[in-house]
Amino acid sequence: xxxxxxxxxxxxxxxxxxxxxxxxxxxxxxxxxxxxxxxxxxxxxxxxxxxxxxxxxxxxxxxxxxxxxxxxxxxxxxxxxxxxxxxxxxxxxxxxxxxxxxxxxxxxxxxxxxxxxxxxxxxxxxxxxxxxxxxxxxxxxxxxxxxxxxxxxxxxxxxxxxxxxxxxxxxxxxxxxxxxxxxxxxxxxxxxxxxxxxxxxxxxxxxxxxxxxxxxxxxxxxxxxxxxxxxxxxxx
Amino acid sequence: xxxxxxxxxxxxxxxxxxxxxxxxxxxxxxxxxxxxxxxxxxxxxxxxxxxxxxxxxxxxxxxxxxxxxxxxxxxxxxxxxxxxxxxxxxxxxxxxxxxxxxxxxxxxxxxxxxxxxxxxxxxxxxxxxxxxxxxxxxxxxxxxxxxxxxxxxxxxxxxxxxxxxxxxxxxxxxxxxxxxxxxxxxxxxxxxxxxxxxxxxxxxxxxxxxxxxxxxxxxxxxxxxxxxxxxxxxxxxxxxxxxxxxxxxxxxxxxxxxxxxxxxxxxxxxxxxxxxxxxxxxxxxxxxxxxxxxxxxxxxxxxxxxxxxxxxxxxxxxxxxxxxxxxxxxxxxxxxxxxxxxxxxxxxxxxxxxxxxxxxxxxxxxxxxxxxxxxxxxxxxxxxxxxxxxxxxxxxxxxxxxxxxxxxxxxxx
Numbered sequence: 187x188x189x190x191x192x193x194x195x196x197x198x199x200x201x202x203x204x205x206x207x208x209x210x211x212x213x214x215x216x217x218x219x220x221x222x223x224x225x226x227x228x229x230x231x232x233x234x235x236x237x238x239x240x241x242x243x244x245x246x247x248x249x250x251x252x253x254x255x256x257x258x259x260x261x262x263x264x265x266x267x268x269x270x271x272x273x274x275x276x277x278x279x280x281x282x283x284x285x286x287x288x289x290x291x292x293x294x295x296x297x298x299x300x301x302x303x304x305x306x307x308x309x310x311x312x313x314x315x316x317x318x319x320x321x322x323x324x325x326x327x328x329x330x331x332x333x334x335x336x337x338x339x340x341x342x343x344x345x346x347x348x349x350x351x352x353x354x355x356x357x358x359x360x361x362x363x364x365x366x367x368x369x370x371x372x373x374x375x376x377x378x379x380x381x382x383x384x385x386x387x388x389x390x391x392x393x394x395x396x397x398x399x400x401x402x403x404x405x406x407x408x409x410x411x412x413x414x415x416x417x418x419x420x421x422x
Numbered sequence: 423x424x425x426x427x428x429x430x431x432x433x434x435x436x437x438x439x440x441x442x443x444x445x446x447x448x449x450x451x452x453x454x455x456x457x458x459x460x461x462x463x464x465x466x467x468x469x470x471x472x473x474x475x476x477x478x479x480x481x482x483x484x485x486x487x488x489x490x491x492x493x494x495x496x497x498x499x500x501x502x503x504x505x506x507x508x509x510x511x512x513x514x515x516x517x518x519x520x521x522x523x524x525x526x527x528x529x530x531x532x533x534x535x536x537x538x539x540x541x542x543x544x545x546x547x548x549x550x551x552x553x554x555x556x557x558x559x560x561x562x563x564x565x566x567x568x569x570x571x572x573x574x575x576x577x578x579x580x581x582x583x584x585x586x587x588x589x590x591x592x593x594x595x596x597x598x599x600x601x602x603x604x605x606x607x608x609x610x611x612x613x614x615x616x617x618x619x620x621x622x623x624x625x626x627x628x629x630x631x632x633x634x635x636x637x638x639x640x641x642x643x644x645x646x647x648x649x650x651x652x653x654x655x656x657x658x659x660x661x662x663x664x665x666x667x668x669x670x671x672x673x674x675x676x677x678x679x680x681x682x683x684x685x686x687x688x689x690x691x692x693x694x695x696x697x698x699x700x701x702x703x704x705x706x707x708x709x710x711x712x713x714x715x716x717x718x719x720x721x722x723x724x725x726x727x728x729x730x731x732x733x734x735x736x737x738x739x740x741x742x743x744x745x746x747x748x749x750x751x752x753x754x755x756x757x758x759x760x761x762x763x764x765x766x767x768x769x770x771x772x773x774x775x776x777x778x779x780x781x782x783x784x785x786x787x788x789x790x791x792x793x794x795x796x797x798x799x800x801x802x803x804x805x806x807x808x809x810x811x812x813x814x815x816x817x818x819x820x821x822x823x824x825x826x827x828x829x830x831x832x833x834x835x
Contacts, residue, residue, distance in 0.1 A: 207451075207453035207454070207455050208451045208453065208454055209454075209455050209457070210456045210457070213450060213451060213454055220448055222448045263511070264511035264512065265511075266506065267506045267511035267512070268506060268511040269465070269505070269565065270462075270464060270566060272462040273566070273567065274511070277511060291460075291461060294450045294454065295448075297458075297462075298450060298454060298456075300458060300461040301456060301457065301461070312465075320512055322514075322539070322541035322542070323539075323541065324541075324543035324544070382543070382544055383544050385543075386543035386544050386545065390512075390541070393512045393513050394512075394513060394541050394543065394545065394548050395545050395546065395553065396545055402512055
């Protein structure tokens with residue numbers, strides 16, 4: 187092979203790996219599914235860890251952050267407690283995905299992500315914020331059906347915590363093995379029913395002075411009935 | 423080079439090129455085609471600043487009620503928007519009082535983290551003032567948060583310097599007093615600090631020890647002195663001309679410097695003409711007058727309110743009257759500053775105002791706004807008061823437990 191052909195081959199290879207142009211929304215979709223959007227080496231979450239994108243509920247998923255279908259033109263987020271979409275995204279980006287810096291309004295990645303969110307929002311008519319009821323006062327609740335509790339585990343907890351007993355398949359080392367952690371509660375919270383600690387963690391996530399990176403489950407994302415069933419599944 | 427090597431070399435080179443030159447999936451391709459301009463558009467807009475904007479902090483629901491100032495002169499004023507405020511969209515953080523940039527570009531709101539009933543669980547009760555407070559800087563046109571700073575527990579009152587460059591925040595840390603009393607510690611350990619912040623960077627320049635449970639603040643007319651009410655029957659005077667912020671304290675009675683108090687100063691107002699300091703006291707239900715240079719209690723003038731708590735009032739621009747809201751029974755006193763006697767009482771009907779907290783005179787001089795806390799379960803109100811006639815023009819519902827009303831106006835200190 188002549189040395190003259192080498193540059194030609196390299197050019198062919200290069201042209202094969204990057205298209206001449208790409209819709210920013212397409213790149214934004216990649217970012218949506220990629221945990222590396224956050225520069226934190228400790229982060230395991232991507233946007234789709236907590237959100238779905240379709241208008242209808244997805245079978246087998248109860249996403250903590252709900253669907254992002256139509257999100258670009260909503261009037262508010264977190265039940266209306268935030269009115270700016272980028273600020274709302276940055277709550278997730280810095281508090282759950284551990285990014286040291288928020289996304290900027292004019293960054294390339296940030297703009298691409300926005301274009302994808304617009305693509306998820308076919309109607310440009312303003313829409314109200316989706317309800318997001320924070321359960322502030324934590325209380326115990328009636329237990330539910332174990333089989334339903336197992337479904338709830340698979341639809342909510344499993345994406346991060348993996349298997350409830352072994353943690354197999356969990357999203358990262360930081361996601362606790364739930365059965366092991368619950369066993370520590372009598373020591374950490376003497377005199378408090380472990381179920382109540384689980385309820386608090388589910389309802390408050392990383393907020394209310396708890397810490398970590400878990401998002402909180404609003405009453406809309408997880409009903410008290412399903413949470414009661416989950417407690418039964420966990421043997422609590 | 424052999425024939426075999428000559429054949430393999432370009433392939434290896436190509437593979438090497440592929441692995442090094444091809445972007446990782448996360449890297450943005452060089453020719454992205456954007457179709458949305460602008461990205462992340464800001465969709466919230468406050469009413470035009472040119473005409474004036476009135477805002478009320480709702481301390482038990484983490485919002486600000488926003489009104490166009492001209493709207494409040496109309497027959498049926500309506501809230502322009504209810505702006506969420508804070509650092510967390512999940513927790514109640516208790517926006518408490520506010521300060522306005524002299525040019526009307528920003529406003530600053532302390533977050534007290536002291537909201538009864540804000541949340542509970544095995545990790546503890548929340549909103550009890552045990553967490554550090556914060557202050558947020560907000561864009562007056564869009565409501566966007568531009569910055570924030572961490573503070574001590576239970577930030578109390580807040581002021582901006584006349585040049586807009588410095589922010590002062592007091593801390594009404596009652597829990598500190600309780601903790602020290604419980605531990606049998608000295609009063610020195612009860613002292614709360616004054617936060618001095620740079621408004622551009624929102625970095626703390628200084629934390630100045632003041633006194634136990636400092637709260638209401640006011641600046642001298644020339645902006646060189648900061649006066650702060652102290653629960654310890656004292657008024658602290660901070661010299662703002664010196665970088666070390668020296669503090670001098672003036673006692674109001676025999677309990678001064680202790681927490682065995684008789685008066686418990688809570689709110690302040692300063693005369694724009696004489697520089698005299700009017701101190702509203704919660705326990706004594708009285709109002710003391712201090713003359714400046716040097717700050718001295720004027721024992722000849724003191725207003726005893728009788729029933730009710732005197733709170734945050736304001737003197738007219740010409741210094742000829744102090745309008746002072748009194749809580750329960752709710753009313754406004756027009757006080758003659760020369761004698762510290764009541765010229766007139768304007769009663770606030772219960773249906774219009776429950777628990778008057780602060781009065782602010784409107785630039786016209788004929789009307790005033792009174793923010794009324796309500797019962798802290800149902801919405802409070804913003805009252806438009808006809809000062810000359812002594813009547814309530816309007817009472818408009820706002821959010822839960824409102825505790826401050828401010829006016830934003832572009833370029834108008």
